[in-house]
Amino acid sequence: MLTLTIAAKSLPHKTCNRLKINEQWYDREIIISNMGRPYSLQVHKSTNTLFFSYSEPDTYTDTDFQLFDINLATKEQHIIAGIRGGCAVAIDQANDDIYLGGSDGIYKYNMLTKLADYYKEKGKNIWSLYYNRNLFYVSYPEQKLHIEIDGKFMAVKEFGNFEVDLFHVTGNNEIYVFANRTGLYTYDSNTFTVHILSEFLSVRQITEDNEGTIYICTNIGIFTYIYKSRDLIQIVDLKNVYGLAFDKDNQFVFSDEKNVVLLKHSEYGCITNDNNW
Template identity: 60%
Template sequence: MFINICTILGLLTNVEGLPEVACNRLKIGESWYDRQPLWANIGRPYNLNVHRSSNSLFFSYSLPETYSDTDFQLAFFNIDSKDSQTIAGIRGGCSVAIDQLNDEIYLGGSDGIYKYNMLTKLADFYKEKGKNVWSLFYKKNLFYISYPDQKLHIEYDGKFATVKEFEGFEIDHFHVSSMNTIYFANKTGLYRYDNDKMLAKPVNELVTVRQIVEDNEGDIYVVTNFGVFADGKFEGLKKILDMKNIYGLAFDRDNNFIYSDEKNIVKLVYSLVGCDKKSLHW
């Protein structure tokens, strides 16, 4: 069977008349990504954090009121093997921090801080018995934010103390970048803290921050109610994803985006093909 060149050109010309196929890709900045669902039909996953040596995603999610008197639950999902597990024994489990260098996984709930053992798959109590832990963060030291006073604490010499420089602030999210830039957020917006001048400088006072996260290359991303912003080293805060229903963001061992919306956790893999007609490859 033979098809002449005129027929082929005719087929290509009529492509625009074909019905459009739903595109399952997402554009972040100038790049396109294929969506690969990891976990579906789960209640609003927050606080995404990847343990890189095992490539396991740790996160919290909300429970229906009918389940129990606990409103949050912690879980993990291994991105390679697809194994998953809810983490028992942490009441109101809602926060995650990982010391990647020493392979320590810290989890927080309404009754203190726990350490998770990847071999036994159990969480053992660590410190701050009876303290309601809103958020955890690790950078050389372990930090936590207490609830409902929203105060920042740091572990030093085996004990926790409030961080003096932030005693005058309520803090919902806290992050120290690999370049030692300090970010924090509360109900009034997103801030950078100038450690030399001991002064908080507003970055954006219109957004509600849901997570501040750093990728494997040291770039900062801020998840907000208006979408995802990247804080470039020279350009400042710039929106890269206009998606209002995103609640968490993390990066796997290979620096792939992983995000969550109201009910799903999705991995993004870079694609050479986009969803607009100009990106079609023949």
């Protein structure tokens, strides 16, 4: 988790465009704007490139979602072509493998050619992707979780009775955090039990920073999740956050309805703070 101890000086609120998280202040730098609800944010750490999906509600084709990448340092950006309904991203940071999902299967992205090549699950509608030692995907409309083992995908039997929208594994690889339309839950692989974290939150992304702290991006703001105590702690009260990731320097990157924003630590704060955009 980000922890800085520099005391923040105060500026009048009318001149202030900063955000407060964990008693620290951050400047908001808009990375890219005029995108339709960017979500599924993931950063390829070795190149500091952000991948995300956004919606195209006014399109006249059958593609409602589009995948995009932007280098956070150089601002070089690309629309990722060739993936119909592209809406999912997962990255194997250790092997530099970038997986992208759409309405016709899973693809792998080549950072040199900027092209996506078909990988597996041809004809499957991919709702979300996740990587932790293995590649996982959630199918649509069944909302079932699958795992790749020895080159083949199979349904995760422990989740056979659950719908899954989003999925994450904690650092000890024993607690699985998952969300669906009914709320946020954990599954303990040691005791084979499911625990309810919240039946009221609408979860938009589950992610972690570079130090392994888990963050839950929801309709009412951003929470951290402490898996040892099963505590949810709200750190940001924002009602229009759609995605969250962390860059190579562990800085917050998140999105609202139209923008992707990078937060940079500031020595200055605001006299008042309502965290509105």
